[in-house]
Amino acid sequence: MITLTIREQPTVPLEAELLSPDVVAPLSNGEIRALPVQLGKRQCRVDDFFTVEGEAGEEIEIRGDLSKVKWIGHGMTRGRVSITGNAGMHLGASMKGGTIEVSGDVTDWLGAEMSGGIIRVTGNAGGQVGAAYRGSASGMTDGTILIGGSAGLEVGMRMKRGIIAIGGTVRDFAGLQMKGGTIVLGGGAELRTGAWMMRGTIVSLRPIRLLPTFAFAATYNPVFLRLYARHLTGLGFTIPYDDHDGAYQRYTGDASVPGKGEILVWAPRTS
Amino acid sequence: MGAADVVTADARAAIERRGVRIVDTFAEAFDMRAARVVITAQSAAWARTAGQSMTGFATSVIGCKVEAGIEAELPPETTPDGRPGVSVLLFGFDADRLGRQLVDRIGQTVLTCPTTACFDGLPQGTERVTVGGQLRHFGDRFQSSKFLDGVRYWRIPVMEGEFLVQETFGVQRAIGGGNFLILATDQRAAVAAAEGAVDAMRQVPNVVLPFPGGVVRAGSKVGARKYKNMIASTNDAYCPTLRGKDGVDSQVPEGANSVLEIVVDGLDRASIEQALRAGIDAACRPGVVEISAGNYGGKLGKHHFRLHEMLQV
Numbered sequence: 249m250i251t252l253t254i255r256e257q258p259t260v261p262l263e264a265e266l267l268s269p270d271v272v273a274p275l276s277n278g279e280i281r282a283l284p285v286q287l288g289k290r291q292c293r294v295d296d297f298f299t300v301e302g303e304a305g306e307e308i309e310i311r312g313d314l315s316k317v318k319w320i321g322h323g324m325t326r327g328r329v330s331i332t333g334n335a336g337m338h339l340g341a342s343m344k345g346g347t348i349e350v351s352g353d354v355t356d357w358l359g360a361e362m363s364g365g366i367i368r369v370t371g372n373a374g375g376q377v378g379a380a381y382r383g384s385a386s387g388m389t390d391g392t393i394l395i396g397g398s399a400g401l402e403v404g405m406r407m408k409r410g411i412i413a414i415g416g417t418v419r420d421f422a423g424l425q426m427k428g429g430t431i432v433l434g435g436g437a438e439l440r441t442g443a444w445m446m447r448g449t450i451v452s453l454r455p456i457r458l459l460p461t462f463a464f465a466a467t468y469n470p471v472f473l474r475l476y477a478r479h480l481t482g483l484g485f486t487i488p489y490d491d492h493d494g495a496y497q498r499y500t501g502d503a504s505v506p507g508k509g510e511i512l513v514w515a516p517r518t519s
Numbered sequence: 520m521g522a523a524d525v526v527t528a529d530a531r532a533a534i535e536r537r538g539v540r541i542v543d544t545f546a547e548a549f550d551m552r553a554a555r556v557v558i559t560a561q562s563a564a565w566a567r568t569a570g571q572s573m574t575g576f577a578t579s580v581i582g583c584k585v586e587a588g589i590e591a592e593l594p595p596e597t598t599p600d601g602r603p604g605v606s607v608l609l610f611g612f613d614a615d616r617l618g619r620q621l622v623d624r625i626g627q628t629v630l631t632c633p634t635t636a637c638f639d640g641l642p643q644g645t646e647r648v649t650v651g652g653q654l655r656h657f658g659d660r661f662q663s664s665k666f667l668d669g670v671r672y673w674r675i676p677v678m679e680g681e682f683l684v685q686e687t688f689g690v691q692r693a694i695g696g697g698n699f700l701i702l703a704t705d706q707r708a709a710v711a712a713a714e715g716a717v718d719a720m721r722q723v724p725n726v727v728l729p730f731p732g733g734v735v736r737a738g739s740k741v742g743a744r745k746y747k748n749m750i751a752s753t754n755d756a757y758c759p760t761l762r763g764k765d766g767v768d769s770q771v772p773e774g775a776n777s778v779l780e781i782v783v784d785g786l787d788r789a790s791i792e793q794a795l796r797a798g799i800d801a802a803c804r805p806g807v808v809e810i811s812a813g814n815y816g817g818k819l820g821k822h823h824f825r826l827h828e829m830l831q832v
Contacts, residue, residue: 409666428666429666430665447663466680470674470680470681470683471600471602471681471683472665472672472674472681474600474601475600475665475667476665476667477601478600508663510663
């Protein structure tokens, strides 16, 4: 395993998309130190900002406050990136496989347009988690993003497949223009959840304010959620599904598109 | 009509088990294709109901286009959605025809059964047939799909709620037509021995006994002596009432007055052998004269299960 520790905070965001198991695994310690990173217009070396210890493998450990380091794990297909500290924008963007774990917070565009793999963040995330980039047709197309804390605007914007599960509250426009996939909101959401969603599922475990373009359909416990519950339980995230505990209120929409999406709001049994 | 049984005039060299003669002959079985369907429901009873309904009229691939049976009841912790279930094995001539049977049978008997969901039990199957991807049309464009861990599931709205079915099901090579015959002193003894055998064989995984209660009373031979358009007709050699009649090469020994057959289909040879061994052993009880097996002289099916070899293992 190779361990990088940040020793000098960049003055402007540092672009480090080569910090990925696909790139690092076949390299020697010296070659990793010499990898290029972009500081504004200037090209620098990894060891200008990080101490590099150990020998490369499928696992990279990065320590320190990386909130100004962008694109870590970009497009990775395998291996593991463990970050002890905060991480910057575009973490795991376009990733296709492997695992990223963050013990800390992350900023915007976490897992944007990813197509596979797992990202797990213990803290909070910024906006546009798993989203499509501006002008792009689709956000994430597969994979799983788990966030222990809260998240920002436009979570899962235009996502097509995959799962985003968030333990805390998310801000406005969760599932904006969603095309498929599943977003689980453990702590509910602020405004305009599911706006313009065409397909896909938003599950909220807390009551949320819904747009008037969503229509109440039924109260039930869909069987497919049991599969998701089992999948997420294996990743340490729990969602209820049992009749004894309550049921989901199903709302369909967004009728303004018109859409075939759904928002499932958990209603615990009161008696 | 059961599996065809034209037994050649094997020497009646026999071994005995608990006083029952085991004829030195073999069961002849065939290459088939199999699918495993896991049906879950709110309760074990509803899962069983769907499984029984799905495997109805599925005794012989000749007459019913498919052979099927309930393989096992599944506790909640072993099913994909954590509800009680049953696993059903279905056997057909090829993947294409088996796939059509899956669509028809799941569509008519599982989709319609309250609280059920339907999953592929052979994810490692070398061939795949589209099932949920066909049944989704029942949703009249109100259906939706979910994609999880590389598998697509269809959610079809129904009056009771929602029917969940996997898009494709795996199909693998299998063997159909393993069998043995129980020749007993009377009908009561034959039935009791067959019931004991079925109980023992149903403990074996990867196999099903497709006939009613797992037992066939109407074994058949290929074609017919008099009716040329018949694909199969009664196995006169094992009909006790025809013993001694001209033109009948009766294989019913002295003292036997009732014969029952047990047919077993399985995913692999080892499972069928295990089931046959268990069944024959359980059938060797008072009132049973002889255990034999049905074959076509070894010319039609490439899988031969020699009774003596199996029992000596």
